[in-house]
Amino acid sequence: MTRVDCISNRNIRIIVAYVQNRVGQSEALFEGLPYPTEEYNCASDFFLNEDEWTTYENFEKIFRRARELVGEPYFFFNCGASCSFTGAWGRLTYFARVFRSPKDGFHRLPFFNKTFNDTKEIRIVRPTFYDKSSKNLRLVLQVRFHDDFDPNRDYIGDPYLRGIISSIPSLWGLPPAAVKEPLNPYDPVKLFTEEPELAPYGLSPTIEGNQLIVRDPISGNKVVAGKKIILVPERINGQGVYLGKYSELPTPSSQVGPDEKTAILITKTITTTSRILLKQGEIFMAPYSILDVTFRPFPFLRRLLQALRPHGRSNETDFLLTDTIERLRENVEAKRAAYAALERTNAELKEAKKELARYAAELERRVAERTAQLVEARAQLLELNSSLQQKVEAQLLELERHRELRRYLPPKIAERILKDGTEFGRNLQRKFMTIVFSDIRNFSSITDSLEPEEIVQLLNEYHSEMIEIVHSYGGTLNKIMGDGLVIFF
Secondary structure, eight states: OOOSSOEEHHHHHHHHHHHHHHHSOOGGGGTTOOOOTTTOSSHHHHHTOTTOEEOHHHHHHHHHHHHHHHOOTTHHHHHHHTHHHHOTTTTHHHHHHHSSSHHHHHHTHHHHHHTTBSSEEEEEEEEEEEETTTTEEEEEEEEEEOTTSOGGGGTTHHHHHHHHHHHGGGGGTOOOOEEEEEEOOOOHHHHHHHOTTTGGGOOOOEEETTEEEEEOTTTOOEEEEEEEEEEOOEEETTEEEOSSOEEEOSSTTOOOOTTOEEEEEEOSOEEOSSOEEEOTTOEESOSSEEEEEEEOOOOHHHHHHHHHSOOHHHHHHHHHHHHHHHHHHHHHHHHHHHHHHHHHHHHHHHHHHHHHHHHHHHHHHHHHHHHHHHHHHHHHHHHHHHHHHHHHHHHHHHHHHHHHHHHHSOHHHHHHHHHHGGGTTSSOOOOOOOEEEEOOTTHHHHHHTSOHHHHHHHHHHHHHHHHHHHHHTTOEEEEEETTEEEEEO
């Protein structure tokens, strides 16, 4: 897993040394960058301390600023290769002198890589061997990024690393090594769209089917620059390793097996007037980078002197120096881990304070919002209550009218009057009517022997029965006079 502070400041020393060698000044490289101010007086004191580590963001900003200052098209490679003449290795220069040959230096690359960065691992796939065809020494390295680190972020670190590796033989007075990279893990679409070094060329890359389509920066035409392939592993020391061997996809719609790895083979070299952007034969989107390193062996006389040199002390010193480096690295890592823990705690406290402030502001907002809602709800309730009261009073009045009408008129006529309202009676009609006068026989003699309460009860029952009978025949009650009724038919 990649640490937050994943880049050793040894890399910063190399960059600064090269910039000063080329343009004579480097003060602007650190402007505005964060560093532990409680431990260092200024940014340069921190970034030039080879025992310290910094974030990839800081490293990237410094590296890109240096590129702008120097203005070379192959700046990143040249910067890495400058280690041989700027002496920017720091204390590692003294340790390298103990090694007997470049071969020893190359074989210790996996170890020294850990003292330079924590974004990738270097593994020796094929140790140094003699290549009869070139009459030089060769070895094959595998560079694999950590799973939690996007390789496309560190595209500028790729030529930088190749430059450093090429400079190793120079420590023994030999010409620089030739470093080829047949495989790399970079996504060409993402690189030429987002990488600041490549996006300005306007290649507009797309994957269409199994082909990589780009815009040729010279002709301006869309061209096929690559195609999808299936990587074929090769057996090296009993392990399967992708070294550049591949097979074609049978058809554009072919399904790839779960254990097969696809990649993009560049089939056409794409150049500008001053730079090669894509080179025929390169393979992109591989699981890792493969670096094929070729370097010259020592002359015969020097090899003879090396063979006569006692080895016991050298091996012992080599082991002690390596152990010393490892202990120093562990101490620096422990210090950095403690500082990182404090930073995390401080960040957590700041975030908790911000969260508490956000919660308080949110709570205040919610209380104000709820209060406004309650005030509005109360106003609506009062308005609804007033409206209901008016409706109830109107309905009670209507019921009272209905009750009075139904008392004297037949139900049909009462309903019609209530329904038509003021319209009822506008169209006058002349009809024959029958008037009926009705009273209770011998009412006076009957009531003489009754109490007033009994008389009222008797009349109520009588009127109710008579009104029901009258209405059942469509009659209209005109008047009630004691026990007498006037009825119209």
